[in-house]
Amino acid sequence: MPDTRDAGQAFRKQPLRGTSVRSRVISELRGRIISGELAPGTSLSEIVLSEAFGVSRTPVREALKQLQTEGLVNIRPRVGTFVSAPSRREITELFQMKELLEGAAARLLAQRGRVPELEELADNLARADAAVADGDQERYAELVHEFHDLVMRGADNAKLADHYRTLMNQLAYHRLVHTSLSQPGRPTRSESEHHHVLELVRAKDGDGAERVMREHVRASHRALMDSLDPQASPTAPRAAD
Amino acid sequence: MPDTRDAGQAFRKQPLRGTSVRSRVISELRGRIISGELAPGTSLSEIVLSEAFGVSRTPVREALKQLQTEGLVNIRPRVGTFVSAPSRREITELFQMKELLEGAAARLLAQRGRVPELEELADNLARADAAVADGDQERYAELVHEFHDLVMRGADNAKLADHYRTLMNQLAYHRLVHTSLSQPGRPTRSESEHHHVLELVRAKDGDGAERVMREHVRASHRALMDSLDPQASPTAPRAAD
DNA sequence: GTCGCGCTTGTTGCATACCAGTTATGAGGA
DNA sequence: TCCTCATAACTGGTATGCAACAAGCGCGAC
Numbered sequence: 001m002p003d004t005r006d007a008g009q010a011f012r013k014q015p016l017r018g019t020s021v022r023s024r025v026i027s028e029l030r031g032r033i034i035s036g037e038l039a040p041g042t043s044l045s046e047i048v049l050s051e052a053f054g055v056s057r058t059p060v061r062e063a064l065k066q067l068q069t070e071g072l073v074n075i076r077p078r079v080g081t082f083v084s085a086p087s088r089r090e091i092t093e094l095f096q097m098k099e100l101l102e103g104a105a106a107r108l109l110a111q112r113g114r115v116p117e118l119e120e121l122a123d124n125l126a127r128a129d130a131a132v133a134d135g136d137q138e139r140y141a142e143l144v145h146e147f148h149d150l151v152m153r154g155a156d157n158a159k160l161a162d163h164y165r166t167l168m169n170q171l172a173y174h175r176l177v178h179t180s181l182s183q184p185g186r187p188t189r190s191e192s193e194h195h196h197v198l199e200l201v202r203a204k205d206g207d208g209a210e211r212v213m214r215e216h217v218r219a220s221h222r223a224l225m226d227s228l229d230p231q232a233s234p235t236a237p238r239a240a241d
Numbered sequence: 242m243p244d245t246r247d248a249g250q251a252f253r254k255q256p257l258r259g260t261s262v263r264s265r266v267i268s269e270l271r272g273r274i275i276s277g278e279l280a281p282g283t284s285l286s287e288i289v290l291s292e293a294f295g296v297s298r299t300p301v302r303e304a305l306k307q308l309q310t311e312g313l314v315n316i317r318p319r320v321g322t323f324v325s326a327p328s329r330r331e332i333t334e335l336f337q338m339k340e341l342l343e344g345a346a347a348r349l350l351a352q353r354g355r356v357p358e359l360e361e362l363a364d365n366l367a368r369a370d371a372a373v374a375d376g377d378q379e380r381y382a383e384l385v386h387e388f389h390d391l392v393m394r395g396a397d398n399a400k401l402a403d404h405y406r407t408l409m410n411q412l413a414y415h416r417l418v419h420t421s422l423s424q425p426g427r428p429t430r431s432e433s434e435h436h437h438v439l440e441l442v443r444a445k446d447g448d449g450a451e452r453v454m455r456e457h458v459r460a461s462h463r464a465l466m467d468s469l470d471p472q473a474s475p476t477a478p479r480a481a482d
Numbered sequence: 483g484t485c486g487c488g489c490t491t492g493t494t495g496c497a498t499a500c501c502a503g504t505t506a507t508g509a510g511g512a
Numbered sequence: 513t514c515c516t517c518a519t520a521a522c523t524g525g526t527a528t529g530c531a532a533c534a535a536g537c538g539c540g541a542c
Contacts, residue, residue, distance in 0.1 A: 020318065020495070046524070056497040061524080065303055069310050077261065078503045078524055093400040096345075100401075104341050159334040159411075160341075163404050170400075261525070287494070297527040302494085319494050319533045 021055050025063040028053070033072050033083055036175040040085030044073060071170040086170060092221075094171045099217040101164045102148060105155035106197055106213035107206040117154030121198050124150060128194065132187050140187055141177050147194055151213070180224035190220065262296050266304040269294070274313050274324055277416040281326030285314060312411040327411060333462075335412045340458040342405045343389060346396035347438055347454035351447040358395030362439050365391060369435065373428050381428055382418050388435055392442075392454070421465035431461065 029049075032038045050060045064081050067073045074084040086094060109117065124147050131140040152161050181187050193216040200208040270290075273279045291301045305322050308314045315325040327335060350358065365388050372381040393402050422428050434457040441449040 022495080045522090047522090057524095058496055058498090062303065062306055062495095065306060066310055069307055075524080076504095078522095079505080080523060090400065093398050096398060097400050097404065100341060100345050104337075157334050157337060159331065159338050159408075163338065163408075167400075167404075263525080286492090288492090291527095298494095299526055299528085303525095316494085317534090319492095320535080321493060 020059075021053075022059040022062050025049070025053055025055065025059055026066055029063055029067060030070070030072060030169065033067070034169060034172050034174050036172065038083050040083050042083045044081040044083065046081070070166055072172075086172075091171070094167060095217065095221040097167050098164075098171070099214045099221075101160060101167065102151065102217055103210040103214040105152050105157075105160060105164070106201060107210040108155035108157060108160075109151055110201040110204050110206040110209040112154065112156060113204060115154055115156075117150050118198075118202065121147065121150050121154070121201075125191070125194060125198060128191055132191050137178070137181055137187065140191075141174075141181055144177060144181075144190065144194075145174070151197070176224055177220075179227045180220050183223045183227055186220075186223045190216070190223075193219065261300070262294075263300040263303050266290070266294055266296070266300050267307055270304055270308060271311070271313060271410065274308070275410055275413045275415050277413065279324050281324050283324045285322040285324065287322070311407055327413075332412070335408060336458065336462040338408050339405075339412070340455045340462075342401060342408065343392065343458055344451040344455040346393045346398075346401060346405070347442060348447040348451040349396035349398060349401075350392055351442040351445050351450040353395065353397060354445060356395055356397075358391050359439075359443065362388065362391050362395070362442075366432070366435060366439060369432055373432050378419070378422055378428065381432075382415075382422055385418060385422075385431065385435075386415070392438070417465055418461075420468045421461050424464045424468055427461075427464045431457070431464075434460065 029038070029044070038044075044064060046057045046060050046064065049064075050057045053060065064073055064075060068075050068081075072084060073081050075081045109115070124143055128140055128143040128147065131143055152164050155161070181190070193212065196212050197209055197216060200212055270279070270285070279285075285305060287298045287301050287305065290305075291298045294301065305314060305316060309316050309322075313325060314322050316322045350356070365384055369381055369384040369388065372378075372384055393405050396402070422431070434453065437453050438450055438457060441453055
């Protein structure tokens with residue numbers, strides 16, 4: 001959705017072109033929310049933030065406004081601004097959207113034929129295989145993101161990528177993916193599914209690529225829900241609904 | 242060509258109590274942009290708008306910021322804010338997204354079984370049939386929106402509806418739909434496609450509903466492009482007035 | 483005539499002051 | 513002890529002033 005200058009943060013940690021104070025505050029807050037450093041429910045007082053950042057209320061206020069439209073915070077007029085957590089239902093809805101968008105991306109990528117992203121995907125899988133073999137979950141989580149981002153980029157549809165980005169921000173996916181990958185055997189299966197997707201993409205099988213990608217997203221959703229169900233997650237705060 | 246560069250004329254001050262000034266400004270501007278009243282490229286100066294609305298720059302500024310994240314305006318720092326128009330490529334991308342989201346909505350609606358929206362859709366089609374028979378294009382365009390909104394609402398997925406709404410805003414669809422409906426015979430075919438969709442939804446045929454809905458969106462896209470093709474001039478199309 | 487420099491004007495970015503609504507709190511009475 | 517209500521503290525909402533930057537325009541040099 002946004003064509004703003006700081007919108008690229010969710011995909012890659014770029015050196016932050018926007019030199020404006022507002023962009024800096026937005027990126028900083030978004031990063032802390034997505035990473036979980038700022039837990040859901042945390043109060044984000046304009047005055048406190050402005051003092052913490054050493055700027056005035058105005059850019060902080062504008063940053064919070066934008067984060068609200070991105071779905072990351074909830075502004076209650078005259079009451080306060082709080083980090084928002086998706087409810088159980090919202091998470092399900094978000095995963096339905098994720099399945100939809102990523103499936104479409106896989107199809108589009110397959111239909112495009114030979115593009116540079118295919119090589120990058122192959123390289124990504126090679127590195128991811130190594131990470132799984134090493135049991136390096138941290139690194140594998142990073143490569144999972146890279147894989148999905150590459151598919152999205154390879155779809156060559158800016159609007160699709162925009163919607164996907166806002167979606168992932170709302171999911172705070174970086175925080176969640178570790179949870180789902182903690183399921184025993186999940187990394188291995190996940191990686192296998194990635195291979196399958198790329199295989200079908202290379203075969204220019206759009207239907208198959210979309211189908212397998214969607215199944216992959218559903219599987220990851222299930223893995224996440226299984227991890228979340230037994231009221232586990234010792235540190236992660238609950239969604240208040 | 243008519244120069245509509247200046248937007249600051251005669252904004253009437255609606256009371257609209259109970260809501261913040263910012264919300265009022267956002268709604269007003271958004272409405273004028275998607276209706277085409279504010280043509281693409283029009284300059285939206287903060288100071289001019291604030292005087293026109295009789296408020297200070299702050300809420301105007303915040304409104305413009307939000308409209309930027311919605312993709313309706315383009316803010317060039319220290320230069321100015323301008324109503325943005327989607328490029329040809331963006332329109333294609335947006336229709337790809339429209340096809341995707343509406344197809345998914347049709348599928349979800351079909352899978353839900355009996356819901357109140359089905360009755361509303363039937364009622365909508367009855368009224369739309371009458372509008373087509375009367376040749377009342379204005380009224381039919383309105384009912385087309387209602388149809389698609391009903392399908393979206395019936396899908397019962399708030400996130401899907403959110404993304405759809407921003408999508409339609411970016412498309413300025415209200416402006417475009419008149420153009421595509423001006424194609425001879427298009428209203429009749431469009432209405433027939435709507436009937437087909439509802440038929441499959443009632444039959445709980447999710448696959449079929451999605452497929453037909455996607456074909457319907459593609460057809461409407463083609464109709465629009467055919468209408469747009471002869472006149473390569475980017476100046477404001479007069480179809481709406 | 484043409485190019486380039488500098489000023490002037492217009493725009494937003496940021497800071498600050500004031501305003502109004504919400505909420506917590508505590509004193510007082512039943 | 514509990515409830516009521518007034519009040520104060522805190523919040524975001526709005527207004528306004530200043531500063532920095534972009535760009536157009538005119539003047540002067542070549």
